[in-house]
Amino acid sequence: MTEHSLWRFSRALHRAINERHFDDIEALIDDDVDWAIYGPIDMFPFLGARRGKEAVLEVIRQIADNIRVRRFDRETILLGVDSASSMLRYSLTMLDSSKPISLRLAHFAQFKAGRLLSMKVLVDTFDLVEQALGRPIHLPKIASAV
């Protein structure tokens, strides 16, 4: 049984982010890749949507400029033939402030011939923003708990 594309992609992505080694990941991205990490792009310019291999490689470089992955745990995973989704907990370091960030994210990936065709990532962004700010944002209680 061949290894699922997710594992190869995941290793190459973490190597790109932590070691600035971009050759492996470059070979694993489809030319027409569709990419989005939903979140506040004003605060984190490397979030948001990208289209095409060059734009995605560029955003992975930006992520590598800003973040180191200290640790990640895959909490849940579903694998299809050419697709995968998982929920992960990441322990990161923001490089400019050396601030530790802990976040949970969900990703949905699609592959074609072993290359990434689509990646959509959702993050608990309010939690992320509060950690990056280093202070809680005061929120009114909106919903009623009857």
Place this chain on the structure above:
Amino acid sequence: MTEHSLWRFSRALHRAINERHFDDIEALIDDDVDWAIYGPIDMFPFLGARRGKEAVLEVIRQIADNIRVRRFDRETILLGVDSASSMLRYSLTMLDSSKPISLRLAHFAQFKAGRLLSMKVLVDTFDLVEQALGRPIHLPKIASAV
């Protein structure tokens, strides 16, 4: 081929939220269910973790007290034998303010004998908070885009 547990659960959940009909969903929840919608519980008390059927039924009632689902689109879906994950876009109405809210969420569900055993939900919470407040939260630019 029998229908996947996700579809039956999804119909029952939406019926519970929109019509306050709780009988169907009650029959589809395992006694030892593990449930979490990650997000700011200070603002939305029906977010957070719950354990056991009674607690989960109670939180679904709280959601029904606060929200109506106007529309949802399933953008991505992965089905396992007893598991499912999807990314969805929801158009909601907050009942107390009649405010429309549009949000993207990812869920990971596990079933046992057709009943929900685990549900983990991730939401783009910063976007949700800004919509619920009705105004943007000013954020400093933290990451560098070199």
